[in-house]
Amino acid sequence: MEQRDVLIVLFDGVQSLDVTGPLEVFSQADLRTPGAYPVRTASLDGAPVRTGSGLMLTPDLALPAAGPPHTLLVPGGRGAREPDARLVDWLRLHAPRAPRKVSVCTGAFLLAAAGLLDGRRATTHWSRCAELAAAFPAVRVDPEPIYVRDGDVATSAGVTAGIDLALALVEEDLGRDLALAVARHLVVFLRRPGNQTQFSAQLAAQTADRRPLRDVQQWITENPAADLSVETLADRAGLSPRHFARAFRAEVGTTPGRYVDRVRLEAARRLLEDTADGIEGISRRCGYGTPEAMRRAFTRTLGAAPAEYRRRFRPAAPPPFP
Numbered sequence: 001m002e003q004r005d006v007l008i009v010l011f012d013g014v015q016s017l018d019v020t021g022p023l024e025v026f027s028q029a030d031l032r033t034p035g036a037y038p039v040r041t042a043s044l045d046g047a048p049v050r051t052g053s054g055l056m057l058t059p060d061l062a063l064p065a066a067g068p069p070h071t072l073l074v075p076g077g078r079g080a081r082e083p084d085a086r087l088v089d090w091l092r093l094h095a096p097r098a099p100r101k102v103s104v105c106t107g108a109f110l111l112a113a114a115g116l117l118d119g120r121r122a123t124t125h126w127s128r129c130a131e132l133a134a135a136f137p138a139v140r141v142d143p144e145p146i147y148v149r150d151g152d153v154a155t156s157a158g159v160t161a162g163i164d165l166a167l168a169l170v171e172e173d174l175g176r177d178l179a180l181a182v183a184r185h186l187v188v189f190l191r192r193p194g195n196q197t198q199f200s201a202q203l204a205a206q207t208a209d210r211r212p213l214r215d216v217q218q219w220i221t222e223n224p225a226a227d228l229s230v231e232t233l234a235d236r237a238g239l240s241p242r243h244f245a246r247a248f249r250a251e252v253g254t255t256p257g258r259y260v261d262r263v264r265l266e267a268a269r270r271l272l273e274d275t276a277d278g279i280e281g282i283s284r285r286c287g288y289g290t291p292e293a294m295r296r297a298f299t300r301t302l303g304a305a306p307a308e309y310r311r312r313f314r315p316a317a318p319p320p321f322p
Helices: 016-032 085-097 107-113 126-135 159-174 176-185 199-205 211-222 230-237 241-252 256-274 279-285 291-302 306-313
Strands: 006-009 039-043 071-074 100-103 147-150 153-156
Touching (some): 006 016, 016 039, 016 159, 016 176, 071 107, 100 107, 100 159, 107 126, 107 153, 147 159, 159 176, 211 230, 211 241, 230 241, 241 256, 256 279, 256 291, 256 306, 279 291, 279 306
Parallel strands (some): 006 039, 006 071, 071 100, 100 153
Antiparallel strands (some): 147 153
């Protein structure tokens, strides 16, 4: 059995769940396959660090004393966006020796600062993607997926996406059955591949400032099967279609049509995951009208038809209690 030791970098201002989420995944996998994932944590000087929430974490060792790991994991947090120059220098010098580099959330900023993402496709938390792209133009930032693999580097979105990525690595290394056992123990579903979009994050990203536009956003969410044309929505907001379209885009950050598309896709996705309803009925309830229209939307955005999406992402029935 190949040993894939994991080194998790700690620093002041780190997001605690970025550390503990993946750590629990690898540790649980190691319990089931002893020696598969020795996990260590390290700070620059080996001293305890204070997380962004105030929790103190005591590392196993100092980074200079750590040999090159198989998997180097860099979490996010405030300290990743305002990094210690010594940490960036250490990553620039030593990270290339690790066969696998992984970042969680805004840990991508540290990898980027060390030049490890130049020319690569990467992601981070949806609220920081534009900032990452502006600060590091050599990085091809993709705000859509929950995680991205590009060669020997993997980057992930928000906190729970780090767990998804860690589970994906365990599945790749040790097989689906073991990864599924870990997921069940942690009471999470082994069902989110990297290309699944950060749907809910996108929809919550921008809420209109003005009450009439916020009310329209809420109405769209509650009535995806309604007539959601610009003319109808403008009438609900008490604006002319032209004024409404311009104001909506300025305050929400996208056009009304694209916002409606996202809401309908989100509604259909949840019904496919959470119900046994037929695809034809779901397509009508979500405003697509026909299964073919819904299929085109799913294929275009997710790369999978609705039936395939349901097969892959609907959680299996939990095992019975012993």
